[in-house]
Every structure is written in C-alpha cells, then in structure tokens.
Ligand SMILES: O=C(O)CCC(=O)C(=O)O
C-alpha cells in the first residue's frame with residue numbers, strides 16, 4: 067500500500083482509497099477539502115474571474131502560480147508530496163462544493179468561446195495544475211485552448227476521442243505519439259449524473275516478466291497519432307504516416323515510465339514476434355489491472371501520464387445539456403523542453419507535428 071499523506075495533514079482530510087472495484091487497482095490518493103477550504107477556493111475563483119476575461123486570458127496564465135500560492139496550506143503541502151512521490155500514478159482532490167444550478171448547461175461540443183466569467187472548477191483546475199508544472203495546449207485540439215471541455219458530442223459518439231460516449235474509450239497514455247506529451251493530465255468534474263467511470267491502470271501495479279520488460283524498453287514500436295489530433299493545418303503529412311521508432315517502457319527495469327495506447331501502439335516490424343508477444347502480455351496485464359473511478363462534481367483527478375494509462379467506460383449520452391462534463395488541462399513539468407514544439411511562456415499551444 068502506498069500512502070503519500072504527511073503526518074502533518076489531518077488524517078480526516080486526506081485519505082487513501084478509491085471507489086473502484088476491490089481488486090488489484092489502487093488508483094489514487096485523495097485529499098478531501100473541508101468546507102472552509104472549499105469556500106476559500108470559491109473566494110479565489112471569484113477574484114480570478116473578476117480580474118481576468120476568461121481562464122484562457124494570457125494574463126491569468128502568467129499569474130496563475132501567484133494565485134495558487136494562496137491555496138490552503140494543507141492542500142499545497144499534499145500536492146507537493148504527490149509531485150515528489152516515488153511511484154504514485156494518480157491522485158485526486160475531492161469536496162469542492164459546486165452548486166449545479168450555478169453552472170451552465172453542458173455544451174453540445176467543446177466550447178468555441180471560453181466561459182465568461184470563468185467557472186470555479188476550471189479556475190481551480192489551472193491553479194492545482196500549476197503547482198505541478200506549467201499548463202499547455204495543442205494547436206490541433208479544441209482551437210488551441212488550454213482548458214478543454216470533455217463532453218459527449220453527437221457526431222463523435224463512436225470515435226476514439228474524449229468526445230465519444232457509445233463506445234469504450236480504450237486505455238491510453240495521453241498523446242502517446244508525441245515526445246512532449248503531458249507529464250500530468252488534470253480533470254475537473256463539473257457534472258457526471260450517470261456516474262460514468264474513468265478507467266485507470268498504474269504502472270506500479272503491473273506484473274511483467276523480466277524479458278517482457280526488456281523487450282518493451284527497446285525501440286521496436288510505433289506510437290501512431292490518435293484521432294483526437296487533426297493534422298489539418300500541418301504541411302508535414304509524412305510525420306503522421308511514418309512515425310519514429312519508440313519504446314513502451316523507460317527507466318531501470320522499465321519502471322520509470324510507460325507510454326502505450328491500446329489502439330495506436332503497434333510493433334514496428336510485422337515479423338518481430340517477440341515484440342508482438344511482449345506488447346500482448348502488457349495489454350493483457352493492463353486489462354486485468356484496469357480499475358473504475360467515478361468522478362463526482364467538485365472532484366479533481368490528476369493522472370501522471372508517465373505512470374498510468376486511463377480511458378472511459380461507454381455511456382448513453384442525452385445531448386440535452388445535462389450530460390457528463392469534465393474540464394481538462396495538460397501539464398508539463400518543464401515548459402522549456404517544449405520550445406521545439408513551438409511552445410513559449412506566452413504561447414502555450416504545442417505543434418503536434420515537429421519540424422524534421
Ligand atoms: O472522460 C474521461 O473520464 C477521460 C477521457 C480522457 O481520456 C481524457 O480526457 O483524456
């Protein structure tokens with residue numbers, strides 16, 4: 067059992083556990099906000115939404131870490147512990163008391179224009195995110211927005227994108243194909259009336275043979291771009307059809323990071339049976355460890371994108387403004403690394419296709 071809670075955080079506030087099925091998956095550590103702490107969050111969110119146009123306002127992004135320094139001390143200390151933990155793959159903040167009546171209807175597709183004034187859960191998601199690193203977006207996703215809407219869209223029901231609903235969203239590393247994919251993915255739950263589970267499997271829970279770890283640690287695979295990025299706007303179509311050789315596991319005995327997508331990771335050479343068998347063993351192991359986690363309004367889930375894979379169970383969407391709605395941010399631990407993808411402190415949208 068992994069318990070990353072400090073003895074100085076009152077045990078009633080921070081607890082370890084999950085709502086997923088009992089079994090091998092222990093998906094997250096949890097910090098439960100008190101009523102006072104929840105109110106403090108609301109106070110900061112009101113201040114932010116009054117002072118800045120929207121959550122996308124570059125002035126807000128530049129100032130976000132300053133506001134984050136005013137978050138409750140116990141929460142900041144806990145985030146610092148999870149940030150530095152040896153192998154924790156996901157963690158959750160709970161208990162932000164959101165009033166559904168204060169929130170707009172679930173949009174039918176991602177919002178073309180960010181909410182004005184900004185919504186408390188999206189403000190808080192950014193503030194929590196910047197305690198882990200820097201937020202960024204993609205030129206090829208949701209109009210370059212930094213805070214994404216995860217909502218079921220009628221056109222995308224059966225796609226393998228976050229806008230799907232009728233089909234299971236297969237487990238994946240977020241943006242597995244990209245060298246500068248997020249270190250963390252943050253999800254804020256605005257509403258989830260049908261209790262649709264997010265799925266999770268952590269790297270530390272996987273039991274793999276030494277041989278399999280070794281094969282998966284070699285560049286014998288391709289990470290194909292997933293369908294959530296559209297290459298339109300890019301003139302380097304070749305980069306999408308000819309992905310570089312890639313590893314699935316990294317670090318000593320493959321224990322530092324995992325990068326795999328159930329649908330888009332493939333063996334580079336059709337005749338490489340050993341790599342095929344290793345990938346199959348990994349997929350079976352992930353399937354057997356995959357747990358369910360139901361996000362509730364006011365929950366914030368952070369996924370360490372190097373230490374876990376995630377997905378979502380299928381559900382029946384209504385498309386009437388009451389559907390499940392999450393907000394999402396991507397966080398990198400080092401923004402400077404992303405210069406090659408066109409990212410700077412003031413231009414946070416990354417190019418999906420790198421110039422060769
Ligand atoms: O909807 C969810 O629970 C997760 C969707 C997902 O994979 C994502 O937002 O990256």
Ligand SMILES: [Fe+2]
Pocket residue numbers: 228238239240376377
């Ligand atoms: Fe995802």
